[in-house]
Amino acid sequence: MVKMADARILVVDDEPDILSVLVYHLSREGYRVTTAVNGQGALTMADAERPDLIILDLMLPGMDGYEVLQRLRRADRTSAIPVILLTARRAEDERVRGFEVGADDYITKPFSARELTLRVEALLRRAKAEPVSASRRIAVGPVELDREAHRAFSDGAEVDLTPLEYRLLEVLLERRGRVQSRRQLLQAVWDTNAAIETRTVDMHVARLRTKLGGAAPLIETVRGIGYRFRALDK
Template structure:
């Protein structure tokens, strides 16, 4: 029998009216929701609640969302939990900073609860979907991806990637040698069919390259189009 346990969502926002609205919308779709209005209690609650996804405000007193996201990414039990920033900080630099911190998505206030729920469902579906026929181990150069264990190694050493970074790397490796447009990546990694900032793709690719270190040059930029996992490294071509 399939596991029917509801997915758990942690909502952290110092505005109680906003968190109540988000919680109501998510509970109506069958999610189990925990709400934290005091940012100082967010990490403790996350460690006991063990959410499947966190919705996080950015501008909060004492401890802001960027700091909380970094703390989540540093916690062994929480580092792979997807994070959606929900914030009034709508400037491009703010969005980029949020994504660079390790967030998987960024939604600006005022927001549509319907869109928020769809984004939550999209991220969780992407993580839960399995493809039994796909190879469990992918390798390009010294990059080794274990799709079953959701692990990445570079030169035999483990590398920590967010869920989005992992899916981006996996897709590029599976389609090695083929150019992936930014729009195609948005659809297949983020599951976004609507037009959003393609800067999202560029930011994640840059973060991924930084984590790949000496193997970063396997990911080629196709100017004006997108990205490709190279067939051969530049020095070997």
């Protein structure tokens, strides 16, 4: 496995104890760690340092974690940086909201050093694997999309998709590996804040699954959250 050390990680937390624990473990793994103790600092740091990963506590004085995340995602320079949210709360809707705003992963306090480093490694690996393709062609596992030709392939064979199915697949592929809530998908695929039942997304996911075929479920269901295209990059 490729060693991911040398990656730069920005840790954002206002509690000194937690901050130091995080810095300790991450440094030990060989990451270069920088810190911020509030939202404004986090944004400044993210923009200046362009870290490879951000670990962000939800509870911050002033601007809270959600807002930091939202601003990160809106800014061109930082919108692609993977973010792990950190929270003491376990509530389900916290998670949902986090994913909807664009978090890539989630850690609840208390956490073990092992859990931390595992998730960090996983995210860095994934980020490296996907060179953020706005390109002509997206390929993930057996599925491919030729955007110029507007064609989709599964296992090399062309798959006939309706316009909506095509867009849905495109969005899922672009955000492969990340959970997308039904609402996010609605927003991305139907673009407007259309008055459409979220259940409708299920229907189209089912249609896509059928058309793409294959034994392994390429589009995974994340119960209570939404869907995720399996990240199968080689």
